[in-house]
Amino acid sequence: MxxxxxxxxxxxxxxxxxxxxxxxxxxxxxxxxxxxxxxxxxxxxxxxxxxxxxxxxxxxxxxxxxxxxxxxxxxxxxxxxxxxxxxxxxxxxxxxxxxxxxxxxxxxxxxxxxxxxxxxxxxxxxxxxxxxxxxxxxxxxxxxxxxxxxxxxxxxxxxxxxxxxxxxxxxxxxxxxxxxxxxxxxxxxxxxxxxxxxxxxxxxASEQWKKAIVECPDGGTGLIPLGNMKLANRLIITPWIRERLADPSTKNIADELDRNPDATGNYERAAFGAGQISALIxxxxxxxxxxxxxxx
Ligand SMILES: Cc1cc2nc3c(=O)[nH]c(=O)nc-3n(C[C@H](O)[C@H](O)[C@H](O)COP(=O)(O)O)c2cc1C
Structure with missing residues (x-):
């Protein structure tokens, strides 16, 4: 053993x-x-x-x-x-x-x-x-x-x-x-x-979170920095995050994300944490x- x-x-x-x-x-x-x-x-x-x-x-x-x-x-x-x-x-x-x-x-x-x-x-x-x-x-x-x-x-x-x-x-x-x-x-x-x-x-995890993992394509996660700290969360790049990343005026997505969408119902801005392996699931x-x- x-x-x-x-x-x-x-x-x-x-x-x-x-x-x-x-x-x-x-x-x-x-x-x-x-x-x-x-x-x-x-x-x-x-x-x-x-x-x-x-x-x-x-x-x-x-x-x-x-x-x-x-x-x-x-x-x-x-x-x-x-x-x-x-x-x-x-x-x-x-x-x-x-x-x-x-x-x-x-x-x-x-x-x-x-x-x-x-x-x-x-x-x-x-x-x-x-x-x-x-x-x-x-x-x-x-x-x-x-x-x-x-x-x-x-x-x-x-x-x-x-x-x-x-x-x-x-x-x-x-x-x-x-x-x-x-x-x-x-x-x-x-x-x-x-x-x-x-x-x-x-x-x-909510049904929405699980669905985001199952539908995540290859390369569909990314590191989203947490404010000014040298830390980041690996999240699924949802359509909303993709749009914000493409906007040159975007400063800090982390503060705009909803970390508890089950409570607010705001799944559009949800922070769905997941690894790169999502693409295989x-x-x-x-x-x-x-x-x-x-x-x-
Ligand atoms: C949404 C999310 C939250 C996590 N929170 C923690 C945590 O609080 N403490 C910790 O040690 N690891 C945390 N992890 C890391 C996992 O425990 C695990 O090490 C990691 O997910 C392994 O990689 P995988 O996602 O490719 O399986 C978290 C992972 C995810 C996806």
Whole structure:
């Protein structure tokens, strides 16, 4: 059994990618029930009771292991880790922020941590800070990205594998058995899957969001900068975004986008986060079917 599988305690080394503030205990449980490692996204939650409620909801649906993603910028991360440890969670992932201070806390609680990195230098620093494993989230992945030049999975996974001794997990561009097998050939011990699970029956994404993924053509996503920060979101380029990008007077699309169109009904301006792999996803199906095909 690989080091990563020992850490996760599940059957297949497939981690569900956290999706910002979107949580679905149904999806977490479906991933874990199918043999993967479901993850709650607690990074954007502001109170401990919500975290406890989500854990309880997952536990009602599965007795299989699951974890959570901690966003290091959230000042409540230490408190959430204690709640997760008390609930029996053995391994968490950590992202967005320096891992330096949190890894001693994770280890004191008897847990393992997998830090998400976007570049080689961050991978090396995370291991120095005590990360037990790494998720290598490469340029093609959905989610928060940097505007620095980033490397793709094909380049970054073997590069990091050549420089660190901890297990690595490939994230970015993996949606089927071809991507899954390729990740191992590149030196990873497992994969983290975001966009493919987002386009599943159990996903918390709206029908409009799932449809945008299924209809996304090759090259149909892009990096939309977030204000003045050196950060960007990889989003599906909708007709509205395309129009705004073509307008020379456009300064900051991020502020004009609707991040919660389910609440406002303003789907025209929706920010549909998704990876480049959207172009390969042609149907919405149950998580179990996705995982069974992936490991076949
Ligand atoms: C809409 C969206 C939101 C995301 N939010 C987070 C997040 O909060 N924390 C995180 O570590 N990763 C986040 N990710 C990255 C995913 O967890 C995962 O690593 C990535 O989607 C993998 O690449 P793929 O989309 O090609 O499968 C997000 C991805 C998407 C598409």
């Amino acid at each position: 690989s080091e990563l599988l020992k850490m996760l305690g599940c059957r297949y080394p497939i981690i569900q990618g956290p999706i910002g503030m979107f949580n679905s205990p149904k999806m977490v449980a479906a991933v874990s029930e199918a043999g993967g490692y479901g993850l709650l996204a607690v990074g954007f939650i502001n109170d401990a009771d919500t975290v406890k409620g989500l854990i309880d909801d997952v536990r009602k649906l599965t007795d299989k292991p699951f974890g959570a993603n901690i966003v290091l910028m959230n000042p409540n991360s230490g408190e959430y880790l204690k709640i997760l440890a008390d609930a029996g969670v053995k391994t968490v992932t950590t992202s967005v922020g320096s891992p330096k201070d949190i890894y001693p806390v994770i280890h004191d609680l008897g847990m393992k941590g997998i830090h998400v990195v976007l570049a080689l230098q961050h991978a090396i620093s995370a291991v120095t800070a005590g990360a037990d494993a790494l998720v290598i989230a490469s340029a093609e992945a959905g989610g928060l990205r940097s505007l620095n030049s980033e490397s793709s999975t094909m380049v970054l996974v073997p590069l990091v594998a050549d420089h660190v001794k901890v297990p690595i997990v490939a994230a970015g561009g993996i949606a089927d058995s071809r991507g899954y097998k390729a990740a191992f050939a590149l030196g990873a011990e497992g994969v983290q899957v975001g966009t493919r699970f987002l386009a599943s029956d159990e996903s918390p 042609k149907d919405i199906k149950p998580i179990k079917a996705i995982i069974e095909e992936m490991v076949s």
